[in-house]
Amino acid sequence: MPQTLIEKIVQRYAVGLLPDQIVQSGDYITIRPAYVMTHDNTGAVIPKFKSIGATKLANPRQVVITLDHDIQNKDEKNLQKYRKIEEFAKSMGADFYPAGRGIGHQIMIEEGYAWPGTMAVASDSHSNMYGGIGCLGTPIVRTDAAAIWATGKTWWQVPPIAKVELKGKLQTGVTGKDVIIALCGFFNNDEVLNHAIEFVGEGIKYLSIDERLTIANMTTEWGALVGLFPIDEITLEWLKQRAKFIQQRGLEGVSSDADGNGKHPRINEERILELEKELPNLQPDRDAFYSKELTIDLSSIEPYVSGPNTVKKITPVSEIKNKKIKIDKAYLVSCVNSRVEDIAEAAKILKGKKVAEHVKFYIGAASSEVQKESEKRGDWQALIEANAIPLPPGCGPCIGLGTGLLEDGEIGISATNRNFKGRMGSPNALAYLASPAVVAYSALSGYIDYEWKGPHQKIIGEIRTNTKRNISTTSVQIIDGFPSEITGELIFCPQDNLNTDGIYPSKYTYNDDMTPLDQAKVVMENYDPNFKNIVKEGDILVGGFNFGTGSSREQAATALKYKGIQLVIAGSFNETYKRNAINNGFLIIECPELVNDLRRQFDQNQLTIHEVVKSHRTGITAKINFQNSTIKANDKTYSINPIGTAAQELIAANGLENWVKFNL
Template identity: 60%
Template sequence: MIILQLFKSIGAQKFKYPSQAVFTLDHDVQNKSEKNLAKYSSIERLANLHNVDFYPAGRGIGHQILIEEGYAFPYTLTVASDSHSNMYGGIGCLGTPIVRTDAAAIWATGKTWWQIPPVVKVELKGKLPDGVTGKDVIISLCGMFNKDEVLNCAIEFAGEGIRGLSLSERLAIANMTTEWGALAGVFPVDETTIMWLRNRVEKLELTRFENKNLKPISAGQPFKHPRINNERIDKIEKNPLRASSNAYYCKYLSLDLSTLSPCVSGPNSVKVSTPLVELEKQDIKIQKAYLVSCVNSRAEDLHSAAQVIKGKKIADGVEFYVAAASSEVQKDAEANGDWKVLIDAGAKILPAGCGPCIGLGVGLLKDGEVGISATNRNFKGRMGSPNALAYLASPAVVAASAVAGRIVSPAFLSTSSYTFPAHQTPIITCDINQSEQPIETSSIIEPTIPGFPGTIKGELIFCDADNLNTDGIYPGKYTYVDDLTLEQMAKVVMENYDPKFANIVSKGDILVGGFNFGCGSSREQAATAIKASGIALVIAGSFSETFKRNSINNALLCLEAPDLVRLLKNKYGSKELTTRTKLNTEVKIAEGKIVVKGLNEPKTVFKVGILGRSVQELWVANGLENWVKQSM
């Protein structure tokens, strides 16, 4: 709805390329209020007016629909205003997130900008042991390579281990490259990909009458899906894309899949992964279990959970929530009996769409509760109370835990057919390419354009937190309250990180965060809420590239100063969540340096990167929305 408002506010009268856009209603689908239904109706009317493909609430999660309907197709670029757009990489499509303002600009102009990131090659070797899944692969990668090895990079997956991964597993791995910190995670197109596409051609032939976006055909006319058809599949099969022999990668990572065992992520962090056998010993009781979201609620996932849970009942005191990734997935699960198995066991069924995973609807974690989920994100407060604990695991482990009432493997259930390998230390490698050095940008002076400040002054406000995610900055419960004013947004900024923040910060302050600032969800309000609180500039050791993009688009300036952050950590770390440092600072934009006054340290001047002309232009225009309006 916000994108629709942005589209109208920039003065756009029509879509530049209607076939380029797809509308899927997948957030807040449990909300049947008159206000929310009116919002959905407005979006549908806009789609009909401009001849844009539209999928109503209940059809499923947008990412799954884009895979099922071929909008995300091998060897193409697909963007979406959600951080898990990386998922499209599982089918060999370059998927990457944009933000709401970007989306409105694309509708109006047909164009967007994307800075090509460094590329990391991740080689998957060996074969997964029985009972170990793609979810275990990505949980392990996030936990073992947890020092920002892939932050703001694109990942190219390679290696013979890929052959043993189903397409659903590849989608799950690509999906959570977002949590790993990457901007994209792309798998090669191989026999598995081609076979899946061929099968989809047959499936779409049978279900074509259910899709109102497809043009009707005359009697006797053969059906040809506009995106997934044998002609397109033949083309990619005959003309495969391969990396150049001299392709440059900034890093090389490898993982031997045969050395993996089931892993669990958390609590409340994807950067902490623990072998399941170790957690079983801790007797961790749970109150809620979730088999929902775009990462792990496809037919293959529902089937693995049903295998574990068949003939059993959910433990007393445990609520087990299930939602299919799409209505098509649910129909398939109903047809093969898996859906009935889950219901008979006591699962609570939710509509296909985004719910507890993003803190919306029923079934959220309450104070003191522990949950285990097959979702992709377990940040503090993400799925409910900030005082709850959330773990991530594969669908089979989630199902087994729901039955046992504590975190266990399916093997714990005596009648389960699952066999799990003994835990062993995974074999990994990490090599940094030293053949090219990054350009030293701090020595370059960038002239400032008229209207852009050469120097920004303010007191440093320090938040000592690495990986401060957008849920911490702007809680999910406010994300779809579209009528919040900027003043109201300023009052809740950082609420999940530090409830006192809004009362500490003053207009003109310079906020300093830790490393990987703004990771997690791509929600644009994280940037706009910080700006609304009066913050003049954000400095961090490093940023999530998506957060930085949001900030640039909304005229909030961001600079990386890792040395300054380390110094402040040593001086103020662990004292308070938010500290007024009383350090008055000058940020000299054109010279690329920060001068800290009142700092009793040998070093008081810190180099930073320059802010180029495009960033300055967006700031002067007060954001991308106004810039597009002025350019039309």
């Protein structure tokens, strides 16, 4: 059976597969990733790890811990937290990088944890960045991190996979940041939401590794779970140069030297040679299936500005500069665009000049190594002499922490990855995103500006949606403790993008005294106050598309479970909601065909239960057969993705924490 590159990499890191099982999109599998990274949130993972009875790491060499988010915070409470994390890491033998070494994702690249052709995960949404070097990086939640610490494993459902073809060549002055801004703004209707992306095309050979990392990083903001670039000669050359650099630098800053002989444990000549030999096997099969195929012509892209306060709206700099939008602050920080190339680009613009008097320009390198190299090149000093304000290597203002946040009424332009309302400070501020060059030029001018002499043209791109191949009719093996069949009446909540606040109101989220019964009483309160009176135990809830979007609160899954809902069927799910549901032993199933049929059958504006309400009973009984992967409802049979052993085990164990205890 043909596979995409993503499926091939996952195949290597899947455990417990059936004989001759070929991993495909939609499969629930158990994975043993090469590495798992946690950062400041390690402090929240440690008690989860201990609560499940774990006393040691399953594989200390698998665990990477970095401190990078709140490193400007010097109050005693945060310093104590950092000390506890460091003590834990060292007592467990995990690789540890202290505050000031850099942003965790950059460290994963610099120190070879994110290696081409492997799979690495992190409890942070920007782990997509590893795809820039050909490593399948994807985010997990904190409970998953604790499970990997304890057992070396967790579960994953392989997402639908989209292919993005980059045609042509970028014009001079256009960067990788402009590419991903263009993709987010041109394909801005959730086309790749919760997909894994494989980049292909002739245009890739013109992109540096730094540019690929930038593009892969911001596939997160585009809505994707993976942004994977192919492994090519540019990748290999980067690794070779990196190995030479490390040899000259020595092993300063490396947390572990597995060989004990002065050779870097991950980036070395032998490993690069092995990768070269493996390249033929690290290519997608010619007839592999992609749920969507997108193309964009790189030559049609020019420098863009994203926003304000959204990545879905973009404007060419050549247009927006004419509006003379005065800025108060500019930022060259974060894991997406604070590498050596980025700092050099900004320095080229500002060398020998000063930023506008009313502008505060904040700079922070992605790592201490990046800063040292930029200092060596003279780029860092050029920015300082231009009156830039230096910050330590870390996340900082990108996530609304530390010095330089946007205040009420202020306007900022940033080379970071997110400009969501309130992300970088006040919700009453406006945030724009752009490339390091545009940010530096804007800081110089005092308003959003850039000297672009190229043509102004429309982006050339297209998208094709492919019909999913027939799901295998092979009988699924059902484990002890998992039902082979479930029957229940459908209750329909047709709204798309039903968020976690609608399912479980935010005012209850941090009330630790809420019992399961209390959660059941308030479930769906913000969506439909009458929901609790309509639903009965044993019902099957059917939702719309992107069910469970919004915050990561676990109660949005557990409250439905405690109310007696057997499971949720939806057109699609937010990935974090999916992980929280399965991790709490609550089954969810995607069946877009059933959702669309119910929408055709019921007009929600005409359906009434006591009064016109948003949720209602349907009178339809559904029978879900997990052995045959089908749903029967309304005299029609629907196919669903097989619920494999990995998911069955979690449901049977009543959640991931119990599954870990059993495995321990």
